[in-house]
Amino acid sequence: VLRAERSMSRAELAELIEVNPQTVGSLERGDYFPSLDLALRLSEVFGLPVEALFSRTPFAPLSEQVYRSSGGPHA
Amino acid sequence: MPEAVRAPAPARAVAAVPLVALTTGGCLAVVVSAFLTEPAAPVAALAGLTGWAVGLLLLRRRVEHAADLPDDQLDEREVGVRDRSYLHAYQALGGALALLLFVTVVDESSLGDGEVVQSWTYLVLALLLLALALPSVVLAARQRRTPGD
Numbered sequence: 162v163l164r165a166e167r168s169m170s171r172a173e174l175a176e177l178i179e180v181n182p183q184t185v186g187s188l189e190r191g192d193y194f195p196s197l198d199l200a201l202r203l204s205e206v207f208g209l210p211v212e213a214l215f216s217r218t219p220f221a222p223l224s225e226q227v228y229r230s231s232g233g234p235h236a
Numbered sequence: 237m238p239e240a241v242r243a244p245a246p247a248r249a250v251a252a253v254p255l256v257a258l259t260t261g262g263c264l265a266v267v268v269s270a271f272l273t274e275p276a277a278p279v280a281a282l283a284g285l286t287g288w289a290v291g292l293l294l295l296r297r298r299v300e301h302a303a304d305l306p307d308d309q310l311d312e313r314e315v316g317v318r319d320r321s322y323l324h325a326y327q328a329l330g331g332a333l334a335l336l337l338f339v340t341v342v343d344e345s346s347l348g349d350g351e352v353v354q355s356w357t358y359l360v361l362a363l364l365l366l367a368l369a370l371p372s373v374v375l376a377a378r379q380r381r382t383p384g385d
Contacts (some may be wrong), residue, residue: 193291
């Protein structure tokens with residue numbers, strides 16, 4: 162989501178953090194957990210703290226976050 | 237950034253599954269030929285050897301990026317995948333060697349009477365072929381393409 166927000170391709174992000182584009186794909190799918198060094202490189206690229214990018218528990222879906230911030234569905 | 241990391245090998249586009257099947261199937265045919273008698277044994281062994289050679293040649297092209305580059309030319313995930321693949325390949329090879337020893341004992345015992353295995357040469361050859369191919373087979377099986385790469 163962060164990469165898409167910044168209109169960045171996988172290859173562009175991969176180049177910035179010096180990995181293979183396939184590794185970016187693995188990170189996005191949650192197939193691969195990065196080292197601290199790679200996590201810090203990613204946080205540097207996005208200008209966000211590491212805990213905003215990675216969590217030991219799955220992040221809530223974006224729709225849920227939108228509902229929560231708007232006070233729930235207005236049906 | 238190293239050029240090798242930026243540009244994955246184009247040969248990776250070749251699907252791994254048929255190549256893995258061809259290589260391991262070739263080894264299996266050589267194993268089977270050890271239990272066959274003339275004239276089927278050399279025919280099966282030759283067919284297996286050909287399949288193994290073609291399969292391994294193409295597999296090597298597919299995995300050469302991860303298999304041949306030094307660690308500093310790969311990223312941490314690729315190094316991890318390669319290390320785990322090689323570890324599991326050599327563990328599997330240990331299992332194959334144990335199986336060969338088991339067959340040896342059975343063949344020499346009263347159960348086999350020395351007549352189960354027709355040619356030990358083929359059986360040892362199959363183990364050698366497996367030893368050469370297994371690291372590439374496991375590495376190729378572990379690699380996956382990311383849609384949109």
